[in-house]
Amino acid sequence: MAETAITTQEAPTPQVEPADSSLARLPTDRPIESQNEGRLVDAKVKKPRTPRQAKPSTLSPETQPEWHAAAEDFMARLLPANVDTVRHYGTKNYVITAVAILGGLSKAAIEAAAGFSRSCVGSHVERLHLSSKSAKSLTFDRQQYEDAMKVLTPRADAATHRLIFHAPGDHRIAITVKRAAKRRDAAKEARAERIEAAKRKREEEAWAAGIEIRRGVSLRAVKCLSKPFDFTM
Structure with missing residues (x-):
């Protein structure tokens, strides 16, 4: 019984492993992300436009x-x-x-x-x-x-x-209306060109990486899929 008591007292206490440092940082990272999101939202708010002032005329009742x-x-x-x-x-x-x-x-x-x-x-x-x-x-x-x-x-x-x-x-039609319509048409054309250029860039990058995009789905580019099958006997 004495030996049992001694072994019980001398048994080493279990050591608690330190918590993963990466997990400990998770709660501190979340406020930073929310702060960044708040800054992005604030950055998107447009500033009020200050009205321009017309240059005053120098017309004088004495001269004219x-x-x-x-x-x-x-x-x-x-x-x-x-x-x-x-x-x-x-x-x-x-x-x-x-x-x-x-x-x-x-x-x-x-x-x-x-x-x-x-x-x-x-x-x-x-x-x-x-x-x-x-x-x-x-x-x-x-x-x-x-x-x-x-x-x-x-x-x-x-x-x-x-x-x-x-x-x-x-x-x-007022010249201001014509110019506004011209600016809108030019903006639409420029936006369509940017979208088409981005699409071509994605396709070129996909082909360079060995990926083929078909109807919005990325597939591994296989040579037999890039051309019709030949069933000639």
């Missing part, structure tokens, strides 16, 4: 009293109520150019007096559905402007709510 008065009168009485003046921040500049063109002023005279560039004036004229062919004078003609306004009707474009001058029989 008739032109300035006609533009102010148009803004007060003839500007359509549904013209979008929030997004279309340069409405006043468009009115200044329109009144000048209808009063016979040339693009060079508008550029010198209003401070717009030549390309800017051309863009205004195009967007307003006007023509500058008869605008060649260096002085503003109030009578010519009033005669033109008897024929033209200022209105808001149905799609963009921007100012246009509608003439009888003129049913042109």
Whole structure:
């Protein structure tokens, strides 16, 4: 009995093996993954767009009293109520150019007096559905402007709510609508090209690795499967 007691006391205590370090790190890795996912979600949120500010015109009532008065009168009485003046921040500049063109002023005279560039004036004229062919004078003609306004009707474009001058029989689409449609078509074509290029790349990489993709299923590329069987006797 004594020997049994001694052996029982001298029996070595079982040693507990240390836990796997990789398993111990698992709980600490999960918060990091959730943090990374949160950062990705935050990165996808688009920043609010800051509206651009139109360059103010340098048109002065001292140098061009008739032109300035006609533009102010148009803004007060003839500007359509549904013209979008929030997004279309340069409405006043468009009115200044329109009144000048209808009063016979040339693009060079508008550029010198209003401070717009030549390309800017051309863009205004195009967007307003006007023509500058008869605008060649260096002085503003109030009578010519009033005669033109008897024929033209200022209105808001149905799609963009921007100012246009509608003439009888003129049913042109706004240039902004045309350009937006052109950009959408170009984006669709570019997206289709990217998808096709990615598909070709995947197929080339699969063939290089000895894999053949058929109807979305990856198969080991076997030479007898890449060409029809020959059953000639």
